[in-house]
Amino acid sequence: MRKETKEMLKRASIIDDHVHLSVHAKSRAKIEELDRSMVENSIDAVIALAAYFPRKTGSITNEQILSLTKNYDNIVVFGSLDAENNLQKGVLELGKLLTEDRIVGIKLYPGYQFVYPNDKKLDEVYELAAKFGVPVMFHSGLAYKSPGGIRFSRPIYFDDVADKFPELKMIISHLGDPDIRQATAVAHKNPNVYLDFSGLVSNTTKNQERSEKWKRKNEEYITETIANVMIDLMGTEKIIFGTDWPISSHKAYLSLVDSLEERLDLDSKEKEQILAGNILKVLGVKK
Ligand SMILES: [Zn+2]
Incomplete structure (x- = not known):
C-alpha cells in the first residue's frame, strides 16, 4: 500500500468498506454524489469495489473505477475480475495492479458469476492476494436480481477457503444473508474471516x-439481527462497518451504529x- 494511503487510513475514524460506483449516466452511483455523502456524514474513507457482472448489467472494470477515483485521496479501490469467463486475464491484470500499488484488495462475486468460492480454479486469486498481503472480500448470500445464483455464495463455502489459506484475510459481505448464522459460524471458527454488515439496512433494491x-419493521428486524450476530460472536472484533452505498445510505447506517x-x-x-x-487490521494498517 502507498505510504500516503496508509497515513490517510490511519487518521480515519469512520471507514466504509463497501461502496459502488457506476459509469452509466443514469446511475445514482456517481463519484460526486459519493463524495458529497462522505462529507455530509463524516465518512473519512471508503473502499470502492470494481465489479464484473457478465450475466447482468452494472459492471465497472478495474481501470474504470481507478480512473473515476483518481482525484479522491480518501477513496481506495478493490480490484475484481470475471472469474467465470476470463480468469487468466483477470489474474494477470490484478497482479499488475497490485505490483503498481493501485488497488488494496480484491472483491469476488460468487452468485453473480456462477463460481463457488471453494472452486480450485480460484486458488490462484487467493494465492495472489496472500502473496501481496491484501484481503479478499466476497459478495455473499442474496442476489437481488436474476440471474443470480444464491447457492454459489452461501457462507459455508468460504470455510474451505479460510482453511486452505489461513494467512489470507477474508471479508464476507452482507453477513451471508440469509444464512447469517452460517456466516457467523465461519467467522467464529476462522481467525482470518471477518464480516461486513453492508446492504442490509434500508436497502433500496429490497425496499x-x-x-x-x-x-x-424491516429496519427493526435487521438491526436486531445484526445485534444478534455480535451477541453470537460475543464481541465486535470481527464486525466491519460497510454500507453498500448507494444501495443503502450512510445516514441509515450511522443511525444503525447508534x-x-x-x-x-x-x-x-x-x-x-x-x-x-477491524478494517484497518484486515488491510494490514497499524495505527
Ligand atoms: Zn455491494
Whole structure:
C-alpha cells in the first residue's frame, strides 16, 4: 500500500468498506454524489469495489473505477475480475495492479458469476492476494436480481477457503444473508474471516415501493439481527462497518451504529473496532 494511503487510513475514524460506483449516466452511483455523502456524514474513507457482472448489467472494470477515483485521496479501490469467463486475464491484470500499488484488495462475486468460492480454479486469486498481503472480500448470500445464483455464495463455502489459506484475510459481505448464522459460524471458527454488515439496512433494491410501516419493521428486524450476530460472536472484533452505498445510505447506517451502541452497551473501543479498527487490521494498517 502507498505510504500516503496508509497515513490517510490511519487518521480515519469512520471507514466504509463497501461502496459502488457506476459509469452509466443514469446511475445514482456517481463519484460526486459519493463524495458529497462522505462529507455530509463524516465518512473519512471508503473502499470502492470494481465489479464484473457478465450475466447482468452494472459492471465497472478495474481501470474504470481507478480512473473515476483518481482525484479522491480518501477513496481506495478493490480490484475484481470475471472469474467465470476470463480468469487468466483477470489474474494477470490484478497482479499488475497490485505490483503498481493501485488497488488494496480484491472483491469476488460468487452468485453473480456462477463460481463457488471453494472452486480450485480460484486458488490462484487467493494465492495472489496472500502473496501481496491484501484481503479478499466476497459478495455473499442474496442476489437481488436474476440471474443470480444464491447457492454459489452461501457462507459455508468460504470455510474451505479460510482453511486452505489461513494467512489470507477474508471479508464476507452482507453477513451471508440469509444464512447469517452460517456466516457467523465461519467467522467464529476462522481467525482470518471477518464480516461486513453492508446492504442490509434500508436497502433500496429490497425496499422499493414498500410502505413506511414495512420499511420501519424491516429496519427493526435487521438491526436486531445484526445485534444478534455480535451477541453470537460475543464481541465486535470481527464486525466491519460497510454500507453498500448507494444501495443503502450512510445516514441509515450511522443511525444503525447508534442503535447497536445503545442496544449492546458498546464501549468506545468496541465502536472504534466496528467503524475503523477491524478494517484497518484486515488491510494490514497499524495505527
Ligand atoms: Zn455491494
